[in-house]
Amino acid sequence: MKPNQITNQVTTNLLSGAFAVAVTGTASAITYDAASDFSATNPSGAWTYGSYSTANTPASFVAFNNYAANSGGTGLDFHNISGDIDAVPAVFHNATSGTIFNAFTTLDVPAGGLALHPGNLGERAVIRFTVPTAGLYSISADFFGWDHGSVWEPYTTTDVYVNDASNFNFSGLVNGYSLTVPFASYAGGPAWLAAGSTIDFSVGMSGSSGDLTYFNDSTGLSAQVTSSASNNLPDGGTTVALLGLSLSGLAYFRRKLA
Numbered sequence: 307m308k309p310n311q312i313t314n315q316v317t318t319n320l321l322s323g324a325f326a327v328a329v330t331g332t333a334s335a336i337t338y339d340a341a342s343d344f345s346a347t348n349p350s351g352a353w354t355y356g357s358y359s360t361a362n363t364p365a366s367f368v369a370f371n372n373y374a375a376n377s378g379g380t381g382l383d384f385h386n387i388s389g390d391i392d393a394v395p396a397v398f399h400n401a402t403s404g405t406i407f408n409a410f411t412t413l414d415v416p417a418g419g420l421a422l423h424p425g426n427l428g429e430r431a432v433i434r435f436t437v438p439t440a441g442l443y444s445i446s447a448d449f450f451g452w453d454h455g456s457v458w459e460p461y462t463t464t465d466v467y468v469n470d471a472s473n474f475n476f477s478g479l480v481n482g483y484s485l486t487v488p489f490a491s492y493a494g495g496p497a498w499l500a501a502g503s504t505i506d507f508s509v510g511m512s513g514s515s516g517d518l519t520y521f522n523d524s525t526g527l528s529a530q531v532t533s534s535a536s537n538n539l540p541d542g543g544t545t546v547a548l549l550g551l552s553l554s555g556l557a558y559f560r561r562k563l564a
């Protein structure tokens with residue numbers, strides 16, 4: 307091996323090393339968790355808290371404009387509409403380290419729990435995820451009945467939806483206390499979503515055809531949206547792949563010169 311061949315081999319290894327670091331450093335999945343990401347600001351990152359003014363019509367989404375920490379002394383932090391006499395529709399969160407029992411005399415919220423409550427006019431409470439970068443995304447979600455009720459209604463009775471433009475159209479009913487309804491309509495792997503498109507997790511007041519009231523309808527939500535690792539590479543990885551080919555070609559060219 308000639309000295310310049312040794313130099314070329316070292317250069318190739320260094321370039322390969324740099325390439326490997328570049329891939330490792332940028333290609334990681336990102337999970338957005340609605341509950342752990344909960345914030346006093348609205349919107350916050352990828353999440354916006356609000357409601358539909360028209361039943362189950364995503365185009366009618368309006369962001370909440372009021373935030374109340376420790377609402378009513380319950381320990382729950384609320385996003386809702388300023389001046390709303392019932393304080394609902396709302397999205398709220400338990401940031402304490404323990405379960406809050408009997409909040410407003412009717413509901414239990416575990417530590418770190420996130421919940422939605424519909425409005426008296428049929429407004430759906432909504433947590434909206436806005437896609438930050440075009441690419442592949444997967445979703446997992448569970449809805450929970452967290453209201454043990456009162457004389458007005460015995461427990462959570464809500465209809466729940468996960469909607470986006472084309473990939474996810476899940477609906478279910480939460481009829482009961484301490485009940486889990488999993489997001490179950492999408493299990494085919496990640497779907498491609500455009501930047502700026504939205505995924506709505508929403509809760510309405512009617513858990514069954516016979517229930518048309520919004521009383522005691524607090525519904526928990528655990529929701530995670532995960533961005534595939536390739537989303538974080540330039541052009542979904544295409545540029546980096548071409549860069550790798552280019553470096554290989556450069557090394558070959560230098561060897562030929564030697």
Ligand SMILES: [Ca+2]
Nearest residue numbers: 463511519523
């Ligand atoms: Ca209801």
